Amino acid sequence: MLYDTFVRRACQGLDLDWRKYRRKQSRKAVEGRMRELGLAGFDQYLDKIRDDPGEASALPDRMRVTVSRFFREKDCWRELTDQVLPELADKVSSSYLRALCLGINNGEEPYSLALLWKQSMEPLYPDVGLRIFGVDMDAGCLARAKERTYHGRTLREVPEEIQSRWFTQSKGMYVLDREPAAMVEFSQAHLMDPGLPGQLDLLLCRYLVFTYFTGVRRKKAVERLARLVKPGGKLMIGRKETLRPDEFVWFAPLSSARFIAQRTSKSVPP
Numbered sequence: 001m002l003y004d005t006f007v008r009r010a011c012q013g014l015d016l017d018w019r020k021y022r023r024k025q026s027r028k029a030v031e032g033r034m035r036e037l038g039l040a041g042f043d044q045y046l047d048k049i050r051d052d053p054g055e056a057s058a059l060p061d062r063m064r065v066t067v068s069r070f071f072r073e074k075d076c077w078r079e080l081t082d083q084v085l086p087e088l089a090d091k092v093s094s095s096y097l098r099a100l101c102l103g104i105n106n107g108e109e110p111y112s113l114a115l116l117w118k119q120s121m122e123p124l125y126p127d128v129g130l131r132i133f134g135v136d137m138d139a140g141c142l143a144r145a146k147e148r149t150y151h152g153r154t155l156r157e158v159p160e161e162i163q164s165r166w167f168t169q170s171k172g173m174y175v176l177d178r179e180p181a182a183m184v185e186f187s188q189a190h191l192m193d194p195g196l197p198g199q200l201d202l203l204l205c206r207y208l209v210f211t212y213f214t215g216v217r218r219k220k221a222v223e224r225l226a227r228l229v230k231p232g233g234k235l236m237i238g239r240k241e242t243l244r245p246d247e248f249v250w251f252a253p254l255s256s257a258r259f260i261a262q263r264t265s266k267s268v269p270p
Ligand SMILES: C[S@@+](CC[C@H](N)C(=O)[O-])C[C@H]1O[C@@H](n2cnc3c(N)ncnc32)[C@H](O)[C@@H]1O
Pocket: 061, 064, 065, 066, 067, 068, 069, 072, 102, 103, 104, 105, 106, 109, 135, 136, 137, 138, 141, 189, 190, 191, 192, 205, 206, 207, 208, 238
């Protein structure tokens, strides 16, 4: 059986978009698991998944994709700087805003937000702080995020003035300064775990729920996200992602930017 056939059949019934798991990273994870179980082919692993609910429910996490880069999709970050953050900072009801980046890979996204704040917002709003929570289920991702050390290719969208001010080159790698890094509080959690930071002014959930999840899995995840964000708070998704019309009940897209939506006042049923 070909990997494509395996992944299509395996994703059926798990509410996952199989096309997004055709990447080498997912395939390697599946092959590694097959070796652990002593299985020779994808057809045997498919049988295992069908017979063993534990193996099936672990598959989405096993196949997850971890890629990111600083300021991924520059225009999204421009919209944050020009519109979203000033609007939130103007209306903030306490001394700081709360932001969560869910699915952080090696920290590129929460650190981009910290850098953007330091560079563009702090000078304009010296009395407002930003608390950034960075959450991922993968302990390795969190450990690498805390190291703050990156290949140049991850920095290719970083504006020159930010790179020269906040990164130091060492042995061919780029090390992020401690000051912006200290704005981020990391924790290891699955997005469906209870106890994620709530009362958010801003949630970045990019290339996770809105790319990989479909059907009931996506519905439950979006309701979970809606519980975390304050009415009037903002959600930023990826440029290549879209909200479904039935999700507008929780998150109403802003006409100026499709990838930013505002949490409505509708409460989520328990
Ligand atoms: C494709 S990366 C996206 C990273 C970043 N948000 C971006 O857009 O550049 C997805 C990240 O989400 C994490 N992830 C996947 N499923 C998760 C889950 N159920 N709970 C928490 N993190 C998850 C992965 O470990 C990975 O770091």
